[in-house]
Amino acid sequence: LSSHPRIDEDLYAELEEALLTADVGVQTAEDILQALRDKVRRASAMSDDNAANVRALLGEVIAEMMAPAARENGLNLSARPAVILVVGVNGSGKTTTIAKLARKFQQDGRRVLLAAGDTFRAAASEQLSMWGDRLGLPVISQGAGADPAAVAFDALQAAKARGVDLLIIDTAGRLHNKANLMQELSKIGRVLKKLDADAPHEVLLVLDANTGQNMVQQARVFQDISGVTGLVVAKLDGTAKGGAVISVCHELNLPVRFIGLGEKMDDLDEFDPEAFARVLLG
């Protein structure tokens, strides 16, 4: 990338290809390159516009698009117990992400409780319970086929009774175009509010970095129906760049809080937009 001595249309074509192959999407790539041209124009006014700088400027454009106003504040976890609801499509990495989050908050000195809110998929609660065992954390679960809203309610009651600092609720994977499943999710939110009007304090949408343009629609629907407050991008240890996340942040004003970099409980990093942009541009 950017072995061009001059800033010319060939360079912009090369940058467009790099963005598109990183899943940035046609419209967002156009927006990014337009913003880049503006930055380059301002830079050339200071005769600072050689091609090597273009790459740095492009990194700035991307980082700026991923740092929405919503990111200014950290996670809203001052309530006791603070409640995090974890949502997303099938297989995106929710349950594993919860284990990583629990690990992180446990290391931060919080008392954490987990809730096995996926009562549908085979061995979903067993999967979370195994993570609970590894972490030494209790997991609230009910039998297969139980009402997930009932599990969430019980878990919040238990969290209050036990005086824990943080409750993280797992939910079943669901495709956003399934209206009945999305309704189930909003019911979980309503039921939590019976015990705490502000719960869930955070709704984290876990996105699979391998996902293409559909990610934007996923995020849009989950945000509309379950009030997403933040994003986790999982599986960034693969070769997928997760470029579609830029559109999600930019269009929906949602902050990326963490990224998943593997399958172990320590494989979670705080999100750093500059680092993300660097990796994306290769």
Added chain:
Amino acid sequence: QLTQGFENFFRHLRGHGKLTEDNIRESLREVRRILLEADVNFKVVKQFIQNVQEKALGQEVLRSITPGQLVIKIIHDELVALLGEGVSRLDLSSLPPVPVMVVGLQGSGKTTFIAKLGLHLRRKGKFPLLVAGDVYRPAAIDQLQQLGRQLDLPVWAPGVQDPVDICRDGMAEARRTGRDVVLLDTAGRLHIDEPMMQELARIREALKPPEILYVADGMAGQDAVRAAQEFQQRLDFSGIVLTKLDGDAKGGAALSIRAVTGKPIRFIGTGEKTDALEEFHPDRMANRILG
């Protein structure tokens, strides 16, 4: 919104009078945009547009009074041809028990697919045995066992640690119990994880499965090709399965993986339940990608 784009585009093209070379190039720029937004791989799109352009800039189109119609047909036919010629069947003709290995990235839907395939094969008169070869993911074995119980299909989980041994042992169990197809579940893994890719190569070496199915997520983006190619280089898989096509992703990864590996798409997953398995129809997929 994507569907609208394509519908409007095609309606405009259809209603067009004679087309000049410039009209055609402009149309193909729009097709390029549509395919990229449908998650078709950048290089695959480039090649596809080139192929279509060669045909579309021919005299037949330029002289036609309904050139738009012709261009649309060229695009559609080129897409269908690329996606494969009709329904492709699993090759289970070798001496039973026939091993079928299922591989892919994390969370793509392998374990669920194996349950679905087991049900599908039993309905066709086969006696499948499911083998729980994922020893890494918490409760993965549990997951396959529960699915087996739901479907009344036997699941082999010998409680040993090496997936190669588990798969070999599964074949022995199939012989002992008269099962004629053995479906091998493997852990999701990254194509860049060397030891894990070697593990798959060892399983393949030990069992020589006539069918190795690469399971890919239907909502995958540009990178889908890279993983598929790496799995193909290591395992020369025999077929592709695309899952979660009950979502609203366009599924361009189907075209990309197929174009780059040349392997047939055997099945598609269309839901979380165990009966949500369909055979792949290229013309339906073409219509989905084109909106």
